[in-house]
Each structure stands twice: as C-alpha cells, then as structure tokens.
Amino acid sequence: MSPTNIITALYVFALAAFLGYQVISRVPPLLHTPLMSATNAISGISLVGSIVIAGGTGPHHSKVAMVLGFIAVVCSTTNVVGGFVITDRMLRMFKRRETKK
Amino acid sequence: MNWQTYFIEFSYLLASILFILGLKGLSHPETAKRGMHMAEFGMMMAIIGTLMHFEIVSYTWIIVGLLLGSTLGAAMGVWVPMTAMPQRTALSHAFGAFAAALVGIAEYYSYTHGFKPLAELGQVKMGAMGFEIMLGSLTTTGSLIAFGKLQGIVPGKPLVYRGQNIFNMTLLAVTIGLFIYLIFVPTAVIPFYVMLGLAFVFGVLLVLPIGSADMPVVMSLLNSYAGLASAATGFVLGNNVLIIAGTLDGFSGFILSILMCRAMNRSITNVLFGAFGSAATATAGEGEQGTMREVSMDDVAVQLAYASKVVFVPGYGLATAQAQHAVRELANVLEERGVIVKYGIHPVAGRMPGHMNVLLAEANVPYSQLYELEQINPELSSTDVSVVIGANDVVNPDARDNPSSPIAGMPIIEVDRSKSVIVLKRGQGKGFSGLENPLFFKPVTGMLYGDAKDTLTKLVGAVQHA
Structure with a gap:
C-alpha cells in the first residue's frame, strides 16, 4: 500500500462512518433486528476478498491460502445468502394493518 | 487498467451506493423491502465483478464454496424460527468474523512463505492485518459463546471467578503487545500464531462472564466488531467496497450498543466487566416485599x-x-x-x-x-x-x-x-x-x-x- 492509497482508504473509512451514523440513526427500533441481519449480510461483501484468495492469485499461489480462502468463501456466502433471506422474511411480516386471511 | 479492472471497480462502486440506499430504506417499514432488494442486487453485481478478476487461476473451489455457502445460508434463512433469531444472528457474526480472520491469515501466510513479495508487507499493511485477525478471531469465539448461551448449550448465568478482570486484561495486553511487535517485525511467525491463539481465547473469556439479560448489548457489540474486522480486511486488500460495507456494519453495531446501554442506564464497560446478575443479589431482598396476590x-x-x-x-x-x-x-x-x-x-x-x-x-x-x-x-x-x-x-x-x-x-x-x-x-x-x-x-x-x-x-x- 502506497501512502496515497492509505490516505484514500482512510478518507473512505471516515466518510463511510459519518454516512453510516446518519443513515443508521434513522432506523426505528421497530426494525432493529432486520437492521442487524441486513448489515450482517452486507458486510458479507468480504466474500469478494475471499473469492480472489480461494481462486489462487499470482503465479505462485499458495495452497494453504487457497484452502483458507475456500473456508472464508463458505462462511461469507452463508452470511450473505442467509442474511438477505432472513431479512426479507422478517420485512415481509411487518404490516401496517392486519390482513384478513 | 484493462477493461476487467474497470468493470470490477465499477461493480464495487455500484454495490457501495446500493448498500447505502438499502440501509436508508430501513428507516421505514414501507420502504425497507425495496431497499433490501437494491442491496441484494448490489451484492450480486460485486460478486459477478469479482469473478472477472484476471488473477484468478481456478474457479473450482470458488464455485464449490459459493454453492455450499448458499445452500447453508438458504437453509438457515428459510428454517430458522423467529424465536431463534438471536442465536442465528450470533452465529452469523461468528461466520463473518471468522471469514475476515481467515482472509488475514491467508494473506499473512502468503507474504511470509514467499508466495507474495515480503517487501510489500509494510507496517501499515501489517497493522491493518493484525487488527483484522485479532478482532476477527476474538469475535468468532465470542459470538460462538454468545450463540451457546442463547441456545442453552452454555449456561446463561455469568461465569465469574476471582481476579477475572485482571486476568482478562493481562491476556488482552499480551495480545496487543504481540500485535505491536509484529508491526515492527512482520516476519516473526511464532508471535503471530501466539497472538492468533490468544485472541481466540480472549473472545471466549470476554463473553463468558456476561449474563443472558445483557445479551442485547453483547450482540450489538459483536456486530460492531465483526463489521470492523471486515473493514480492516478492506484496508489489507485495498478494497473500498469492503471498507464501506464493513464500516456501515461496524457503526450500525456501535450505535445499537449505545442505544441498548442507554436503555439500561449502564456503560459499555459496566456490561463487559460488571458480570451483572451475580453480585446484584446482594442489594436485593430488603424485606419490603409483602405478599404476591395470585389471581384466577x-x-x-x-x-x-x-x-x-x-x-x-x-x-x-x-x-x-x-x-x-x-x-x-x-x-x-x-x-x-x-x-x-x-x-x-x-x-x-x-x-x-x-x-x-x-x-x-x-x-x-x-x-x-x-x-x-x-x-x-x-x-x-x-x-x-x-x-x-x-x-x-x-x-x-x-x-x-x-x-x-x-x-x-x-x-x-x-x-x-x-x-x-x-x-x-x-x-x-x-x-x-x-x-x-x-x-x-x-x-x-x-x-x-x-x-x-x-x-x-x-x-x-x-x-x-x-
């Protein structure tokens, strides 16, 4: 990482933190459980890092790293898919008025 | 830059924007579903983009991993009852944090075993990596203990012993000491694995003394740690979408922790080190009870x-x-x-x-x-x-x-x-x-x-x- 990259990364981090604070403080307590599972699914984006490692980058890619990457892919995908499915399931249940069956 | 790199970077940018819009949707139940669909689309784009990565040598393990993870995730998503939502969330914090830790370990291994040029492993990168691994490992085991408590496998009562806080603090201090040492001497492989092991142990010890009633705070805090571990992964890999998504997750957990603490009129340190529910009985039972009236x-x-x-x-x-x-x-x-x-x-x-x-x-x-x-x-x-x-x-x-x-x-x-x-x-x-x-x-x-x-x-x- 070059110094400019580090600074850029810190900018991104700081701005994301402010933005996150603004966006998330508006979420009502009603939706705090879906919020937690949604952010969980979203942070499963670390999957993109795991994918590259599991795919064995570089000319002399390491087998150990690939195995670790593979496990990470499984964990992250479970979070992404499970997180989104559950969030959807929960949000479908929130209704303003009761629906007569 | 070739066209693939542009495509990948563009998909990440799109994903970042859609994630933020998705979370913004959660400010109201009416807009929440649409928001989540946007976030899901963003995630899909980011994954497709990543698969275009020109460095990828073999797709076999990627595809097996994606399929296995999707099956596990979908099964959990469909069958977990709403009453078990806390357990499921604790488990997903463990998965997320473990993935972050593994990516960090894999990177470290590649640098120190000659698969990647050691010269590239500077102090900043080692710092981010150490942070990622430490936070990732302690969140993994901490979340697993939280899961055990919620599921009833581990006793929900706080597990306390004399000198617990001092012991835990010492352990944490040693772990952080090793981490700092590694920043200056990244090639010290043995201290690295000791740090890794200690972080796993610390996670267990951190959550064991916390009672079931304090779980809302612990869950939020673990959520925050898991997010920050992901953000640190972003720093290690130089990947902005990871930093953004991880930070959003980290801050969401942080805000929730504060809200939960405020709702109990307690500080985070009090929840973490107070071992509530064991010593508390001392002040109770002051004799002004009287009788309970049972009704039919x-x-x-x-x-x-x-x-x-x-x-x-x-x-x-x-x-x-x-x-x-x-x-x-x-x-x-x-x-x-x-x-x-x-x-x-x-x-x-x-x-x-x-x-x-x-x-x-x-x-x-x-x-x-x-x-x-x-x-x-x-x-x-x-x-x-x-x-x-x-x-x-x-x-x-x-x-x-x-x-x-x-x-x-x-x-x-x-x-x-x-x-x-x-x-x-x-x-x-x-x-x-x-x-x-x-x-x-x-x-x-x-x-x-x-x-x-x-x-x-x-x-x-x-x-x-x-």
Whole structure:
C-alpha cells in the first residue's frame, strides 16, 4: 500500500462512518433486528476478498491460502445468502394493518 | 487498467451506493423491502465483478464454496424460527468474523512463505492485518459463546471467578503487545500464531462472564466488531467496497450498543466487566416485599373483557414460551369486543435489539400497534389493564424509585401506573438478573402463574365466555 492509497482508504473509512451514523440513526427500533441481519449480510461483501484468495492469485499461489480462502468463501456466502433471506422474511411480516386471511 | 479492472471497480462502486440506499430504506417499514432488494442486487453485481478478476487461476473451489455457502445460508434463512433469531444472528457474526480472520491469515501466510513479495508487507499493511485477525478471531469465539448461551448449550448465568478482570486484561495486553511487535517485525511467525491463539481465547473469556439479560448489548457489540474486522480486511486488500460495507456494519453495531446501554442506564464497560446478575443479589431482598396476590383465570378474563384499553408488555419469556401467536389471538378477541389493544416494547426486551417487534410481527400484529417506551409510558395511566408477559427487569419500578438498586435509572415501562397489572409468569422465581421485582408485590398487581402460551390460549376462551 502506497501512502496515497492509505490516505484514500482512510478518507473512505471516515466518510463511510459519518454516512453510516446518519443513515443508521434513522432506523426505528421497530426494525432493529432486520437492521442487524441486513448489515450482517452486507458486510458479507468480504466474500469478494475471499473469492480472489480461494481462486489462487499470482503465479505462485499458495495452497494453504487457497484452502483458507475456500473456508472464508463458505462462511461469507452463508452470511450473505442467509442474511438477505432472513431479512426479507422478517420485512415481509411487518404490516401496517392486519390482513384478513 | 484493462477493461476487467474497470468493470470490477465499477461493480464495487455500484454495490457501495446500493448498500447505502438499502440501509436508508430501513428507516421505514414501507420502504425497507425495496431497499433490501437494491442491496441484494448490489451484492450480486460485486460478486459477478469479482469473478472477472484476471488473477484468478481456478474457479473450482470458488464455485464449490459459493454453492455450499448458499445452500447453508438458504437453509438457515428459510428454517430458522423467529424465536431463534438471536442465536442465528450470533452465529452469523461468528461466520463473518471468522471469514475476515481467515482472509488475514491467508494473506499473512502468503507474504511470509514467499508466495507474495515480503517487501510489500509494510507496517501499515501489517497493522491493518493484525487488527483484522485479532478482532476477527476474538469475535468468532465470542459470538460462538454468545450463540451457546442463547441456545442453552452454555449456561446463561455469568461465569465469574476471582481476579477475572485482571486476568482478562493481562491476556488482552499480551495480545496487543504481540500485535505491536509484529508491526515492527512482520516476519516473526511464532508471535503471530501466539497472538492468533490468544485472541481466540480472549473472545471466549470476554463473553463468558456476561449474563443472558445483557445479551442485547453483547450482540450489538459483536456486530460492531465483526463489521470492523471486515473493514480492516478492506484496508489489507485495498478494497473500498469492503471498507464501506464493513464500516456501515461496524457503526450500525456501535450505535445499537449505545442505544441498548442507554436503555439500561449502564456503560459499555459496566456490561463487559460488571458480570451483572451475580453480585446484584446482594442489594436485593430488603424485606419490603409483602405478599404476591395470585389471581384466577376467570378474574383476569373479566377484567380484560370489560376494559377499554389493554397494553401488552412482552419480554424474553414470550419468546421462550413461543407465545406470540397466542397473544395475537387474545388481542383479536379483545378487539372484537371493542377493546383498544397496544403493545409496549422496551428496547432491551428479549435477547437482541428489536427482538420483540419481529416476534409480534410474525404473529401478524400490525406494526402501528407496537409502541416504543417513550410512546407508551404517557398512555399507561389511562390504561385499564397492563399485561406483562415474561418480562421482568423492564417493568421493575425499583429502577425508578430505588436509587440503590443495581438497575437504578434504567428507563422502564411504567405498568404500575395503569389501573390494573396482570403478570404472566412461569413461577415465583426471580428473573434472569436475579433481582427482586417490587411490582409483583404492589396491590395493583395480580400474578397469573403458568406457561405463557398455555395461559394466553385459555384466556382467549375465558374472554369469549365472559
């Protein structure tokens, strides 16, 4: 990482933190459980890092790293898919008025 | 840059924007679903983009991993009952953090075993990597312990011993010491693995002394750590979408931790190191209890049937008894008789933020009937009957009246202001915190013992005949 990259990364981090604070403080307590599972699914984006490692980058890619990457892919995908499915399931249940069956 | 790199970077940018818009949608139940679909689309684009990565040598393990993870995730997503949401969330924190830790370990291994040029492993990168691995590992084991406590595999009572805080602090200090050493000497492989091991152990020790009643804070905190571990991964890999998504997750957890602590009038350090629920019994039992008044099913049914306003206050007991549908049935019967029904929800009721809302929504309770603490309190003096279902500390008047109580200053739902209070409770025992609750001894309160689901179902019949 070059110094400019580090600074850029810190900018991104700081701005994301402010933005996150603004966006998330508006979420009502009603939706705090879906919020937690949604952010969980979203942070499963670390999957993109795991994918590259599991795919064995570089000319002399390491087998150990690939195995670790593979496990990470499984964990992250479970979070992404499970997180989104559950969030959807929960949000479908929130209704303003009761629906007569 | 070739076209693939542009495509990948563009997909990441798109994903970042869609994630933020998705979370923005969560500010209202009406827009939440659309928001999530945007976030899902963003995720898909980011994954497709990544698969274009020109460095990828073999797709076999990627595809196997994606398929295996999707199957596991979908199975969990479809079959986990709403009452088990806290456990599922704890487990997903563990998965997320473990993935982050593994990526860090894989990177470290590649650098120190000659697969990547060691010269590229500067102090900043090693710092980010160490942070990622430390936070990732301790969150993994911490979340697994939280999962065990919520699932009932690990005892929910705080596990304490003498000198625990000193021991834990020393362990943490050693771990951080190794981390700092590694920043300057990245090639020190043995200290690296010792640090890794200690971080795993620290996670276990961090959560073991925390009681079940404090789980909402712990869950939020672990959420925050898991997010920050992901953000650190972003720093290691130089990937902006990872930094953004991880930071959003980290801050979301952080904000929730603060909200939960505020709802208990306690500081985060107090939750983490206070081992609440073990020492607390000392101040309880000051002798002003008196007797609890037990009421009969029919008596309660009559009270409810002829009330004009009823407020239900659910707690974790509602989840353990799976009584959410039974409450809804009772509310239906009451509403048919023209009774106004509302639900008062304390922020820390249950085992994770928003737990009760989700359970009641599952039972088809419209969210317009779910009221927050500040909204329901002014209404309680005009309420005829408050029904407390498996809640204890969140309605404990000691928090308001007794400055020497361990929960003094915690905002409560003031059910004792309503004309009558019915407490549905499994037995005469104390709550999870081990605190005596003066509410149960007030003249206005009637106790109705038994399994909440069973009692509520019987009440439905009794109200219909009243």
